[in-house]
Amino acid sequence: MKILGVIPARFGSTRFPGKPLVSLQGRPLIQWTLEGAKKSKLLSDVIVATDDERIKKAVEDVGGKVVMTASELPTGSDRIHAAIQGLDCDVVVNIQGDEPLVTGELVDRLAQVFIDEPNMDMATLAHPISDEELQSPNSVKVVLNHNDEALYFSRYAIPYSRNTVEKMGSREGCLKHIGMYAYSKKFLKKFCEAPPAFIENAESLEQLRALYLGAKIKVIRVKEASLGVDTPEDLARLEKLLSQGR
Template identity: 40%
Template sequence: MDCAWYCGWSAIAAAFGARAYLGRFRKFRSRVVGIIPARFASSRFQGKPLVQILGKPMIQRTWERAKLATTLDDIVVATDDEKIAECCRGFGADVIMTSESCRNGTERCNEALGKLEKKYDVVVNIQGDEPLIEPEIIDGIVKALQVSPDAVFSTAVTSLKPEDALDPNRVKCVVDNRGYAIIFQGDSFLLISEFTDIEKSGKVNPQFPYLLHLGIQSYDANFLKIYPELQPTPLQLEEDLEQLKVLENGYKMKVIKVDHEAHGVDTPEDVEKIETLMRVRNLS
């Protein structure tokens, strides 16, 4: 395919974008699939999905929690690694093999969606590195998207502890008064310098409603199909956050706030913390 033609058409499609999309696909989204994207290669934690947490692979822990959600019609694991696939089939999960070229979980979910035999209205991207994810949060973001026909994306946030404000692994989110995302911030100090006194006093501003973005998110299935065609955007490239490409292209993202202590596994050191917490909560 001629690159100039394709890029030009993609730009026109993005410009035409959100309004035309919503006018065409505005309907109740009833059929829901949960997809757990998992890759073996990771710069910070090689083979993370297979790490043992109290005797079970982390990907299994996540799958078992997702199975408790009431809004999911089906759950599949999407991976590019045969070791992960074999492990998941061993504990009973359905697996879709995807390519190594997927740049993020959203693209992996999109590829997996295209290979599923059934048709779905909503796709839930369930991060495999938070094995204590609450099934109620999965249900919450699905229902939020279902009752917000002007949104193509939904996600969850919780309170951000001030001491975590400068942690680059903690993605921050700002939400408007109607519950729609305004912006996300990752490694840069774009929001931090704007809404805190860190540069002046070294302290965060207690009046600013810090929100921590939780990795789980859901998409309108038709929107997910066109997401890879949207051109990269300036803030997305600056922050390396795929959510920003959605917002910068004019689409709406519904956000729910939940009371949840995030326990993601970003590094090998996090495994011991998770296991300690599970013992305290008597979770096996």
């Protein structure tokens, strides 16, 4: 089984333009992600899928591989699908370009799903949720079945619509989703060729398209999320933590 890691990286981020090239302790953000992903023991290769020549140069300057993709692609999944056309692989791991602290071990936990269960469509990550995250619409919740497969994702505090956490005595009804995915190449094609689903548009969560299409999504439980960079403030916070040796 050939498992390919792909890092989608576009220059025109709405909240943080040029984010892949910003410096974190003297290295571009995309370099951090690339170096972390390359520590995987299960990936056959790692490529960066981008629409920008500046990102391409930054990756190639440190020995990375790049596939150029169109700027108008709507999502990271679409960018990955475009990048792997003609490439030999069975499974693709979507490694977010704004996760500079991603580890090879984390990537391998996603990849291992498809070695253990070759018929799985997708895999993703989640961790225990806090009270603050449960109430925040910016934190995506996932409810699981007994096989740790996703039943539903939502920005709302599911499944606590009737009985509260206090009444139930636990927050174990859901986990906080981490937006890192692995897909079978076959399912990624099906996903990207399908139109957005109604529930996907309603929640603004593309993973709901996968559930709408009948996908089995394995959810890997981890202790906590790595520190991602969505805004300049996130970058400054991470820079401070790294300088303190944390």
